[in-house]
Amino acid sequence: MSRMRGELFKSLIFIGRPASGKSEIIDYLAKCKPDMRRKRFRISEIDVIDDFPMLWTWFEEDHLLSEKFNKPRLYTDKQGYFKYKYFWNLLIERIH
Numbered sequence: 001m002s003r004m005r006g007e008l009f010k011s012l013i014f015i016g017r018p019a020s021g022k023s024e025i026i027d028y029l030a031k032c033k034p035d036m037r038r039k040r041f042r043i044s045e046i047d048v049i050d051d052f053p054m055l056w057t058w059f060e061e062d063h064l065l066s067e068k069f070n071k072p073r074l075y076t077d078k079q080g081y082f083k084y085k086y087f088w089n090l091l092i093e094r095i096h
Contacts, residue, residue, distance in 0.1 A: 008044045049095050058087075 014022040029037060030046050037043050059080065062073040077083055 008038065008042050012043070051091060051095050054091060054094055 014025065016022050026046070026048055029041065029043060030048075032041070034044070058075040062076045065071040066073050066078075073083070075083060075087055082088065
């Protein structure tokens with residue numbers, strides 16, 4: 001147990017529903033002084049990878065295409081699900 005106390009997290013993944021507080025936690029950690037963040041939370045430098053801007057763009061484009069221009073949606077169906085499973089792979093490649 002004592003050996004674990006000094007180690008830092010190599011990666012943290014925040015998964016949660018929209019508006020569940022993920023961004024607030026990241027913002028809080030990013031604003032912490034580095035020495036306090038290391039000591040209290042065992043987190044060193046923060047590099048945030050956020051899929052939200054990409055997903056929002058896809059959803060917004062689909063909405064505009066279908067509602068404003070009466071054209072087929074590119075990425076999602078009317079329920080907001082990806083039309084094709086390979087869009088998950090595309091998203092992962094873009095945030096990688």
